[in-house]
Amino acid sequence: MRYIPSLLFFGFICFIIVMADTNHKLGLMKIIEGVPFGDKVGHFMLFGFLAGLINVALKFRRLKIRSLDINMAGVLVLCFAIAEEFTQLAFANRTFELADMLSDVLGVWSFVIVSEWVWRKATKTSR
Numbered sequence: 001m002r003y004i005p006s007l008l009f010f011g012f013i014c015f016i017i018v019m020a021d022t023n024h025k026l027g028l029m030k031i032i033e034g035v036p037f038g039d040k041v042g043h044f045m046l047f048g049f050l051a052g053l054i055n056v057a058l059k060f061r062r063l064k065i066r067s068l069d070i071n072m073a074g075v076l077v078l079c080f081a082i083a084e085e086f087t088q089l090a091f092a093n094r095t096f097e098l099a100d101m102l103s104d105v106l107g108v109w110s111f112v113i114v115s116e117w118v119w120r121k122a123t124k125t126s127r
Helices: 004-021 027-034 038-057 072-090 098-125
Strands: 062-065 068-071
Touching: 004 027, 004 038, 004 072, 027 038, 038 072, 038 098, 062 072, 068 072, 072 098
Parallel strands: none
Antiparallel strands: 062 068
């Protein structure tokens, strides 16, 4: 049950990606194009919010690799976001941009940190 919000939002992002790849821009996508840095804010918010939802769904699970302690949701979403950015190289109407990837990274990092902070605050006050 806790996976449903993150799966639905993942589906929403996939829908947006397919629409952009096939050059079928929705009304909201056209509006975002007209806003300065709208694309970057979109990357930040979409992938960041997805990371926050998955973080909650996975109960803030960590991945330990030697001395590294990495948030699993962050790794999963960043892998997806980076792969999606590279797939844009296959479409004539899409553009690969490192700035989009940076927006993805910053969004994921921000939302993971905020979701963990909110969770700690909520569980601390409920005790």
